[in-house]
Amino acid sequence: MKAMLINNYGENGNFEVSEIEKPTVKANHVLVKIAASSVNTIDTMIKNMGTDLPLSPAAPALLGMDFSGTVESVGDDVESFKVGDEVYGCAGGLADLPGTLTEYIVADSNLVAHKPKGLTMRETAALPLVAITAYEGLTRAGVKAGQKVLVHGGSGGVGHLAVQLAKYFEAEVFATGTGDNQKAIVEKFGATFIDFKTEEVADYTAKYTDGGFDVVFDTVGGANLTNSIEAVALNGHISTTVSLCELDLTPLHFKGASLHVVFMLIPMLHNFKREEHGNILERLAEISNEGHLTPIVDENKFSLEQVGEAYAHLQSGKAIGKIVVEN
Numbered sequence: 556m557k558a559m560l561i562n563n564y565g566e567n568g569n570f571e572v573s574e575i576e577k578p579t580v581k582a583n584h585v586l587v588k589i590a591a592s593s594v595n596t597i598d599t600m601i602k603n604m605g606t607d608l609p610l611s612p613a614a615p616a617l618l619g620m621d622f623s624g625t626v627e628s629v630g631d632d633v634e635s636f637k638v639g640d641e642v643y644g645c646a647g648g649l650a651d652l653p654g655t656l657t658e659y660i661v662a663d664s665n666l667v668a669h670k671p672k673g674l675t676m677r678e679t680a681a682l683p684l685v686a687i688t689a690y691e692g693l694t695r696a697g698v699k700a701g702q703k704v705l706v707h708g709g710s711g712g713v714g715h716l717a718v719q720l721a722k723y724f725e726a727e728v729f730a731t732g733t734g735d736n737q738k739a740i741v742e743k744f745g746a747t748f749i750d751f752k753t754e755e756v757a758d759y760t761a762k763y764t765d766g767g768f769d770v771v772f773d774t775v776g777g778a779n780l781t782n783s784i785e786a787v788a789l790n791g792h793i794s795t796t797v798s799l800c801e802l803d804l805t806p807l808h809f810k811g812a813s814l815h816v817v818f819m820l821i822p823m824l825h826n827f828k829r830e831e832h833g834n835i836l837e838r839l840a841e842i843s844n845e846g847h848l849t850p851i852v853d854e855n856k857f858s859l860e861q862v863g864e865a866y867a868h869l870q871s872g873k874a875i876g877k878i879v880v881e882n
């Protein structure tokens with residue numbers, strides 16, 4: 556079968572059209588004919604950094620984590636899927652798990668769920684990694700009806716889904732960004748837009764809350780975590796996807812607030828509670844079927860052979876929404 560392999564890592568490394576053996580289904584797995592795969596920031600990090608990242612597969616590498624497609628065969632002990640089911644998941648492209656930039660994937664059935672009925676294969680492929688991350692970040696923080704939730708980076712891949720899910724959980728949602736495009740995305744999904752370039756944290760926190768936001772979901776992280784700590788309420792919760800930094804937690808301590816670090820690749824990397832991802836994906840499909848979760852997909856279309864261009868487009872910073880590669 557056709558696959559796009561990386562033979563040499565690094566910013567100058569290129570994807571090459573290759574022929575590899577079609578995988579054979581095995582117990583507890585499903586063989587899926589891939590319709591589409593999306594590009595995530597972690598994918599570009601693996602391509603550029605290679606084995607400097609401990610989760611990178613050995614070269615020649617088959618990258619790509621997210622996919623949508625159709626089940627072609629099921630392995631022993633698989634009861635939730637049958638041939639012909641339309642499915643989606645995040646199941647490869649790191650460590651020893653072959654990725655999705657090819658025609659077929661043999662995926663652990665615990666990492667797969669039935670596709671949302673109202674979304675195209677292209678839209679569905681945009682969901683798994685970022686939607687699971689958004690769901691985990693909010694549920695770990697215990698978001699509930701009536702709370703005030705602040706999403707940093709509300710128009711981003713994780714952020715725009717976190718906004719939608721927080722609204723679904725009946726919270727009052729606020730989201731940071733800058734510029735008209737980001738403002739339009741945030742407001743489209745019913746959140747109050749905060750321009751972080753023109754509004755100080757103390758000012759918007761005082762304007763919209765009585766002492767701080769109950770939950771802050773920080774998809775920016777790093778130095779921005781200090782802004783999250785400033786914005787969070789006493790005994791509140793911060794979830795972040797980016798905590799690779801040194802930070803003085805003293806202000807967090809004096810607020811008695813909790814910090815939740817979301818690293819959604821753990822189930823894949825360590826074969827740890829993989830069924831939780833499958834369950835989350837089924838729940839996300841239900842929420843989408845009810846009309847409460849729709850990904851924004853970049854208007855540029857890329858074929859499998861154009862995956863290098865897709866990665867470059869993501870790194871250019873010009874993409875609006877998730878970038879999808881279609882077979």
